[in-house]
Amino acid sequence: MSIALGTETPSFELPGVDGDDHSLGDYGDAKLLALVQYCNHCPYVLAWEGRLMALASDHADQGVRVVAVNSNDSARYPEDSFERMKERAEELDFPFDYLFDASQSLARALGAERTPEVFLFDEQRRLRYHGAIDDSRDENAVSRSYLREAIDALLAGEEPPVAETESVGCTVKWK
């Protein structure tokens, strides 16, 4: 079961595709922190990938940090290995950090269930939005951009118009 709205960000220290380890404290200057349960192999992730990249780029100057986290069992799903993560990030020039949660500890702490699945934390690192990036995997059919709306609202000092939605995607591949 996923963490409840208002819950503090779980601490973590995970290797990133950039070669550095990244901890929660490294994002201390971010106004908003979006942890996105992510992976390489899932068609739902791939369908939303361009939109997540655009969102990360669009808000980077406003102190919003997007961090993708792959917690899948890469022994059973080799496409999700750390090496393949590095390749994917380099190929697409991800505008966000991409971290490997090999022990699955962060996914368990978040109660993550799907990829992609968004956990958006405010400046006090309390969960303010949880769920889908928007309301359709088909970019031509999107009518509500939940994550973008939540970010814009929080940056304006307001409540997210929708705080929780159902994540549609692949299951997290537990060991």
Place this chain on the structure above:
Amino acid sequence: MIELLYWEGCPSHPEAKALLEQVLAELGRDDQIVMTEVRSDEEAERLRFPGSPTIRVDGRDIDAMGASGRPSLTCRIYHLPDGRISPVPSREQMEAALR
């Protein structure tokens, strides 16, 4: 025979089945769709199941390119005619396989 093989861990098969039924109706066909749930890695291996959903018409995968993928309990990747990635086959792929 039209088979739709699926894995419950992937949410795409109801959408694929609905689209397949729609395409069949539009083509004036009344074939039954044989639904087969794949429950384990062993079944995936035995059924040569490269991901969910997999649709076969008379034993032939409607997406030849993806048919040879490693058998696995996973969501299958399809490419739409405009290049976008999708968890379900395109209408065009279904139509081509059923004509």
